[in-house]
Amino acid sequence: MSETILKATNITKIYGKHKALDKVTIEIKRGMIYGLIGENGAGKSTFMRTIMGLITTDEGNIELFGEIGAKGLQQARRKMGQSIETPALYPELTARDNLRVQAANGGMSEREIDDLLRLMSLEHTGKKKAKNFSLGMRQRLAIASTLISHPEFLILDEPTNGLDPSGIVEMREIIHRLVTERGITVLLSSHLLDELSQIATHYGILHDGKLIKELSKEQLANETRQYIELETAEVQKAIVVLDELGIRDYEVINGTNINIYERLDDVATLNRSLVLADVNVSRIGTTRQKLEDYFLQLTGGNSHA
């Protein structure tokens, strides 16, 4: 069992009469990329701020790197980095010079800065000043600056927010690199499940301050898997046809429904084979529970994620 990095238990934060966090319990182990998903106002930033010690909690316990209590947590937080309150970038300086300035106290060598620029895909920015960077570049530079202190646990608040599709892909790759090349454990947030769908290893769905669901990458993939939905009163006959076609990945749901997880792009052939075998097909078609539909279903479906 890998080491627990964060154990937050029953975290509650109240603003006036409003519970921004309501007994939120989350455990993050080393190597995880934990995605906190929730619409605006769900409590994602509030949760991250409590973990960083930027705001106090009204209830609950935080354990970081096995440490509890004010002094222990203060020490543990030295092993953490965050993008919630990053130092301002210097607009007139290049990426390298920004890092040089911020690394001045940390004693980071030029080689380490090179590594950092490469890790963040900023190695080709040359003489370009930060003020002329795209949003994605600025966000990557901000993350680079949090890495100067060699954190083991990184908290990123909405790192893909506002990025275009290629920027999102780039950010995914970078976060993946943080884990594989630097062994950093990551907690990150988004209001779009889709944006984190290929990054996170674990998901927590936050809604109105409550953690309403937690699931692993595999569980999410299973729950939102695309398949062919076949409805027939003659399930046994249909199974014979599937077997003849070499289809193995299917599931009989009940007396009249089969979910088929392969040959998704060839429903027509499947339908033809069933008809030829005299199977009475009531309905056949591909379904895909889109990630955002899944999210809306979990959160009550009444608001825009």
Ligand SMILES: Nc1ncnc2c1ncn2[C@@H]1O[C@H](COP(=O)(O)OP(=O)(O)OP(=O)(O)O)[C@@H](O)[C@H]1O
């Ligand atoms: N300092 C504060 N004073 C009063 N209410 C606050 C404060 N900070 C947050 N809130 C409220 O707490 C709730 C959760 O806010 P939070 O910023 O954590 O949400 P979020 O999920 O991060 O959403 P967003 O993406 O919009 O930041 C919201 O209703 C917000 O208005």
